[in-house]
Amino acid sequence: GAGVSQTPSNKVTEKxxxxELRCDPISGHTALYWYRQSLGQGPEFLIYFQGTGAADDSGLPNDRxxxxxxxxxxxxxxxxxxxxGDSAVYLxxxxxxxxxxxxxxxxxxxxTVT
Amino acid sequence: AQTVTQSQPEMSVQEAETVTLSCTYDTSESDYYLFWYKQPPSRQMILVIRQEAYKQQNATENRFSVNFQKAAKSFSLKISDSQLGDAAMYFCAYRNTNAGNNRKLIWGLGTSLAVNP
Incomplete structure (x- = not known):
């Protein structure tokens, strides 16, 4: 079956x-996570969903x-x-x-934010 | 707070040889999971191997094995018979097993592995 799909693959935007970044999980998977990976770094946790609700949003850096x-x-x-500074790979x-x-x-x- | 440290930014190995990647971590928990992930240029994180802290036996997946030293908080990855396709970034990661809603992975900075033909 299909894996996790993220679109777009690349996004360039102006400051x-x-x-909006989209994630289409594997069908039937109830848990969904967002991570941010800056250049040369390991991923950092952003938010975790269980079903429709955000069970843990403690990693979101600010209200933007x-x-x-x-x-x-x-x-x-x-x-x-x-x-x-938002430029990164979002996983x-x-x-x-x-x-x-x-x-x-x-x-x-x-x-990439220019 | 838990931390994960990978002290080798880059490593290289000859094809068919063996290489060991190092990882140390810090936690006050007694039970947790440790992982090694591989990230090729495609950016997709691929699970290589997983270790549960309560298990004394080191995990093994084909050519990949770990040396888990719980007291020393060390979790190294050994790749045997290295292949060109093993070239990638390797990340060590930690996760609590029982922490309410805390399901996040905590990651090291990664080790870039080159495999020389």
């Missing part, structure tokens, strides 16, 4: 603009970042008033349940 998962499947990460992962199940990652979206 101050609004962007917001994520939704309205039907418990596709998730959208939204960034307002983008800054150059999405899903798992069958929220505990003990292995994570399946997408190929990420590379966001």
């Amino acid at each position: 101050g603009k609004y962007v 970042f917001f994520a939704v998962r309205p039907e418990g499947s596709v998730s959208t990460l939204k960034i307002q008033r983008t800054e150059r 999405c992962a899903s798992s069958l349940t929220d505990f003990n199940s292995p994570l399946h990652f997408g190929n990420g979206t590379r966001l």
